[in-house]
Amino acid sequence: MADLRSPVDVRSELGLVASRLRDSFGVPQRKSRLPAPLDLLIATILSQNTNDVNSHKAYTNLKNRYPDLRMLAKVPPRKIEALIKVGGIANKKSKVIKRVLKEIEWRFKKFDRRSLRKTEREELIEKLRSLNGVGYKTASCVLLFSLGDNDAFPVDTHVHRVLNRLGVVSRTTPDKTFLAVKNQIPTGRGYELHLNLIKFGRRTCTAQKPRCYECSLYDICRWKEKASQVPVLKDKSKRKDFEFMLLEGV
Numbered sequence: 001m002a003d004l005r006s007p008v009d010v011r012s013e014l015g016l017v018a019s020r021l022r023d024s025f026g027v028p029q030r031k032s033r034l035p036a037p038l039d040l041l042i043a044t045i046l047s048q049n050t051n052d053v054n055s056h057k058a059y060t061n062l063k064n065r066y067p068d069l070r071m072l073a074k075v076p077p078r079k080i081e082a083l084i085k086v087g088g089i090a091n092k093k094s095k096v097i098k099r100v101l102k103e104i105e106w107r108f109k110k111f112d113r114r115s116l117r118k119t120e121r122e123e124l125i126e127k128l129r130s131l132n133g134v135g136y137k138t139a140s141c142v143l144l145f146s147l148g149d150n151d152a153f154p155v156d157t158h159v160h161r162v163l164n165r166l167g168v169v170s171r172t173t174p175d176k177t178f179l180a181v182k183n184q185i186p187t188g189r190g191y192e193l194h195l196n197l198i199k200f201g202r203r204t205c206t207a208q209k210p211r212c213y214e215c216s217l218y219d220i221c222r223w224k225e226k227a228s229q230v231p232v233l234k235d236k237s238k239r240k241d242f243e244f245m246l247l248e249g250v
């Protein structure tokens with residue numbers, strides 16, 4: 001689908017969205033200690049196709065047993081599988097982890113924060129994507145959460161859904177949305193915008209029944225169906241805990 005907006009529009013709209021969400025959720029604070037790139041990479045692989053809680057349990061199981069995750073290169077896949085079972089598709093994920101560890105050895109001289117920061121953003125994303133099983137989202141998560149790059153901007157399903165409903169972009173997949181917005185993020189606000197969009201996507205602009213009637217972005221949203229969303233009685237007892245975000249807990 002073609003975009004009618006120029007990059008300037010996209011950048012200024014992202015700025016407006018960022019400011020509105022900041023009014024609602026504030027500026028998320030980083031922990032004082034950033035997670036190691038390898039830890040973050042493996043945590044992101046474990047987060048695929050599961051929820052944050054189970055994914056975090058899988059990651060903690062691995063980390064408790066093998067504090068230095070490089071050790072996993074020598075561990076049989078079935079042992080890894082047993083530790084990460086709680087996170088689902090353990091068979092596939094254990095193989096991806098083993099393969100990624102091997103490929104890191106071939107392709108990166110060092111995989112620590114200092115060495116990775118020496119490579120320019122775009123080049124590093126492509127280098128990380130050359131690892132089998134690592135896509136734009138995972139690569140950008142490493143930059144944002146582990147290298148502390150506040151101009152990196154991972155696009156997951158929540159971010160993709162919200163930006164497309166709002167009409168900031170018109171793209172069919174998270175990867176295409178990422179390519180459309182990656183150079184238009186308000187300077188230094190990637191961390192804030194990414195986390196606040198996820199919060200917003202979980203609380204308000206949900207996949208099934210978006211709560212348009214209480215949306216702080218209603219007036220700027222171009223989603224055609226928004227007018228048909230009517231208020232329903234809230235049952236707070238059924239509301240899930242939306243606060244825990246996996247990659248902030250690594």
Ligand code: SF4
Pocket residue numbers: 165166204205206210211212213215216217218221222223226229
């Ligand atoms: S108005 Fe509805 S669809 Fe639009 S951003 Fe808000 S919750 Fe999402």
